Amino acid sequence: MSISKRDFLALGAAAGASMALPTWAQGKPLFDTLNMFVPAAPGGGWDGTARAIERAAKAAGLVGNMQFENVGGAGGMVGLPRYVNQRKGQGNSLMVGGSVMVGAGIANKSPITMRNVTPIARLTEEAGVIAIPTNGKIKTWKDLEAAIKANPKAVSVAGGSAGGTDHILLGMIIKALGRNPREAAYVAFAGGGPANAAILGGQVTAGISGYSEFEEQIKAGRMIALAVSGNRRIPGVNVPTLTELGVNVTAANWRGVFAAPGISQAQRDKLIDFITKVNASEAWKKELETRKWTDVFMTERPFEREIEANIKATEVIMKDLGLA
Structure with a gap:
């Protein structure tokens, strides 16, 4: 019989309680x-x-x-x-x-x-985050808000698949800003990787996703997080909620x-x-x-x-x- 170091230590610790107890079996994973x-x-x-x-x-x-x-x-x-x-x-x-x-x-x-x-x-x-490329024409939330109010169709936004959480959040924002959600210029991607590439490459005006998917680019200074969609700010992240910015929208x-x-x-x-x-x-x-x-x-x-x-x-x- 051979047992791992971990199982050997467990066996030794239990020996005083019951020498007959096969304690190495207790370390067996639920799924191989x-x-x-x-x-x-x-x-x-x-x-x-x-x-x-x-x-x-x-x-x-x-x-x-x-x-x-x-x-x-x-x-x-x-x-x-x-x-x-x-x-x-x-x-x-x-x-x-x-x-x-x-x-x-x-x-x-x-x-x-x-x-x-x-x-x-x-x-x-996870709350959504609305982010922009650092080198884009839009620099602040007010810039993005003004552009959406002027013509939502001219503001392309990358996110996950059509009809998903990101798409719905964009529609809610557009509606809260007084425009028709059907005017959304939403660009759907199959995953966070392709969406990141589109934003950084300037193929879209902005992007929406979970904060963790954009975090690396935000910390590196390649993206700017303008707002988050939760009821409160994300702990440790100095980014305002949409409601703080005067937009009555929350989503997660x-x-x-x-x-x-x-x-x-x-x-x-x-x-x-x-x-x-x-x-x-x-x-x-x-x-x-x-x-x-x-x-x-x-x-x-x-x-x-x-x-x-x-x-x-x-x-x-x-x-x-x-x-x-």
Whole structure:
């Protein structure tokens, strides 16, 4: 028999309590291998969430290996059918998704939506940030506001897929500034990486995304954060909220994990146990702090009810945008 150094130390610590207790088994991860499906291109918020889960899970000894698959496009609506059809009944598989998929499903009139997967847990919430390239013509929020009021169609804004959280936030801002949301000049991208490139390359006037996706460019001085969309400022980030700037708009982007359809209750319980332990780990708390994500952990049935409420509210907003 051979045991790891970690298991040897655990065995030694427990020896006085019960020599017969196989304490090395206590160190066994919940999953030897867990498949993580990301219905977006690498470099965006969902991909970042999936990688953060991997780091926290490995640090907590909850998983041996995690395998990733990225399939981007249409706010998750390209990858979602693939996940539903190929992973049905597989209890060792998770998909990262979020509020973007709600709007994308409505906008694309997709026959497969969040209702076709198994909700496991809502994890985080992140306020959106409106940012501009440092070398662009727009320099301040007042500049951007004036340009939108004059002609929204002339103000191109990069973000995630059409009908997603970023698109909806732009529509809400335009409406609050007295213009028609259908005039939005929204440029959709499959992930945070391509959106960053478009903003820095001057292909668009501004960009909207979760703060963590623009943070590196903002800190490097290549982008300027003009406003955030949360109810309050992001801790440690000296950027005003839209409401502080006189725009009556608040919005946040939530992210969570989903299992494949057709899994058993026992399989679902094991995945909930896994993600609950990830959420409670010190490594995950560090991820939240580093990425400035808000912890909004919620599992199973309450999460299902939240999704249904989110779908209904999003349908109303998207009618304003002419997308539903």
